Amino acid sequence: MKKLTFTPRMLLTTILLIMGVIIAAVPKNTTTPYKLSADQILDEIKSGTQYLEPEQIAQMLVEKDPYLQLIDTRPQSEFEKFNLNGAINIPIDNLLSTEYIEVFDQDVKLNVFYSNGSTQANEAWMLLRQLGYSNIYVLRGGLNYWAEAILNPTPPTGLSSNDEIARYNFRRAAGQTLGAEGLDSAPSEGNDVKTVKVPAPKPVGKKKKVAGGCS
Amino acid sequence: MGPLVINEIISENTNLLLAFFIGIAFGFVLEQGGFSSSRKLAGVFYGYDAVVLKVFFTGAVTAALGMLFMSLFGWLDLSLVYVNETYLTSAILGGIVMGAGFIMGGYCPGTSFCGAAIGKIDAMIFVIGLFIGVFIFAEGYPLWEGIFKANFMGYPKISEFLNISEGFFALILVIAAVTMFWGAEWAEKKFPREEY
Numbered sequence: 196m197k198k199l200t201f202t203p204r205m206l207l208t209t210i211l212l213i214m215g216v217i218i219a220a221v222p223k224n225t226t227t228p229y230k231l232s233a234d235q236i237l238d239e240i241k242s243g244t245q246y247l248e249p250e251q252i253a254q255m256l257v258e259k260d261p262y263l264q265l266i267d268t269r270p271q272s273e274f275e276k277f278n279l280n281g282a283i284n285i286p287i288d289n290l291l292s293t294e295y296i297e298v299f300d301q302d303v304k305l306n307v308f309y310s311n312g313s314t315q316a317n318e319a320w321m322l323l324r325q326l327g328y329s330n331i332y333v334l335r336g337g338l339n340y341w342a343e344a345i346l347n348p349t350p351p352t353g354l355s356s357n358d359e360i361a362r363y364n365f366r367r368a369a370g371q372t373l374g375a376e377g378l379d380s381a382p383s384e385g386n387d388v389k390t391v392k393v394p395a396p397k398p399v400g401k402k403k404k405v406a407g408g409c410s
Numbered sequence: 411m412g413p414l415v416i417n418e419i420i421s422e423n424t425n426l427l428l429a430f431f432i433g434i435a436f437g438f439v440l441e442q443g444g445f446s447s448s449r450k451l452a453g454v455f456y457g458y459d460a461v462v463l464k465v466f467f468t469g470a471v472t473a474a475l476g477m478l479f480m481s482l483f484g485w486l487d488l489s490l491v492y493v494n495e496t497y498l499t500s501a502i503l504g505g506i507v508m509g510a511g512f513i514m515g516g517y518c519p520g521t522s523f524c525g526a527a528i529g530k531i532d533a534m535i536f537v538i539g540l541f542i543g544v545f546i547f548a549e550g551y552p553l554w555e556g557i558f559k560a561n562f563m564g565y566p567k568i569s570e571f572l573n574i575s576e577g578f579f580a581l582i583l584v585i586a587a588v589t590m591f592w593g594a595e596w597a598e599k600k601f602p603r604e605e606y
Contacts (some may be wrong), residue, residue, distance in 0.1 A: 211471060212585070214475050215585065218478045218482070219578045220577070221577055
């Protein structure tokens with residue numbers, strides 16, 4: 196009986212075919228497009244790095260910081276009734292619409308989400324974070340806390356510490372400054388609803404034009 | 411995670427430096443594989459030597475499997491990998507011109523430089539011809555711009571075109587390659603040439 200010899204050709208053929216069968220059998224979407232793992236997101240949630248305090252935002256608004264980009268995730272009708280100065284409206288339903296990619300895909304501006312509370316803003320933050328966008332934050336407490344803390348701060352009692360009194364003074368000052376323009380109840384008249392123009396943001400690595408190939 | 415340049419793991423300059431070394435290695439291996447001989451290269455058209463077919467299909471299959479497995483392991487983001495744009499008319503016409511030049515001259519552009527580098531006179535003539543072609547194309551560009559840009563199809567992949575998964579297309583490619591390897595070896599025995 197003839198003994199079957201295993202030549203290098205047959206070995207190569209076998210290996211190639213086996214690898215081909217494996218790769219054909221693997222479901223296509225095994226590779227995740229997400230840039231952060233679930234663990235990483237959980238770490239960020241635990242440490243609360245996504246939150247910016249109302250005071251920080253108020254200060255930036257008073258200083259008319261051009262790098263601040265407030266994003267209102269509420270429906271358009273609510274946005275038109277009331278919004279923070281300079282905010283743009285991206286209802287959470289349209290968050291992934293391609294027209295907003297440029298807003299998120301940059302590393303110059305601070306994108307700060309807010310909604311009435313902070314749940315919806317947090318949802319937007321988490322989704323975008325998972326897609327790999329950076330420079331996104333959430334206004335702590337949302338508009339409800341904003342109204343409470345900045346627009347109608349509670350006066351300190353006689354037992355308050357110096358810190359608390361200082362914070363109250365800051366909030367009251369900011370509230371007075373922003374009270375006029377911050378409560379933008381008729382955005383159709385106000386021109387400064389639109390954001391301050393800054394130089395076109397540099398796209399981050401993700402969207403860098405790919406080039407190369409052999410020709 | 412790859413690609414290295416797009417994810418800014420290495421800089422453009424490092425990339426060029428790496429390309430320089432890879433290019434030298436590529437030329438060396440090409441020459442060692444016999445690709446500096448026009449008779450050996452032309453053999454693929456007559457059946458007596460299929461080294462061109464074997465090398466290029468090995469390259470294609472290795473790259474395809476390698477990239478798909480790296481993507482599977484999460485090392486490479488395939489959506490960021492450059493895909494050549496397809497101008498169908500140009501591709502067909504260019505294929506005909508390139509194929510005819512290959513049969514007549516015995517080289518393809520890369521291998522002609524390989525041959526010229528080790529002093530083959532036919533390869534040097536081929537390189538001169540190549541530059542004449544480049545010159546004519548560039549100077550006459552307005553004349554054939556319409557044909558050049560006709561039938562733009564974007565950045566298609568065959569797997570998308572056929573609506574099959576990339577992995578399944580890789581399997582088809584592997585089967586086709588292996589079949590051709592065995593067929594080519596059979597042809598080499600069938601149409602042997604003593605010296606070339």
